[in-house]
Amino acid sequence: MKKNTMVTVAFAVVLFYTAFLANPVCAQAAQKTGDVQKPIPAEVMKFLEKSCMGCHAEGGSKMAMSVVNISSWDKYSPEKQAAKAKKMGKMVTKEKMPPKSFRSSNPDAVPTKEEIKLLCDWANSLQVAKK
């Protein structure tokens, strides 16, 4: 009986170490594929919900979702997220997004200077570090 307990303990110890040893491997893999994915910050999300997600999210326009779908943001790779965020900043800065018709029917959702800055700062923060 006692011997059995010892075996169980030894087995548990081995499992424990295996789990520990596996961890650095995971960390290396994450570093290799570039920066770790980051969720959209709450304040940026609030703006996107108001001004973009009527079209660029589940239930929105098919055309809009094919270029940027905020509902499946997590599925984009970090590189793709960075590229899309940069494009979003550009489109909003140039006043091409949200579209004119949307601006005139939703004056409250027209991005303010502060919101544009918020979006661009966030987009810049996503730049994947060059190797």
Ligand code: HEC
């Ligand atoms: C009324 C619907 C609507 C709203 C609101 C809207 N978009 Fe779009 N957006 C579209 C459609 C449709 C397209 C694809 C066709 C096009 O490029 O005009 C698009 C395309 C884009 C593209 C890709 C452009 C390209 O040339 O690749 C970006 C980036 C974008 N939108 C960002 C945004 C952002 C950021 C917001 C919110 C500030 C926003 N959109 C709000 C409908 C919308």
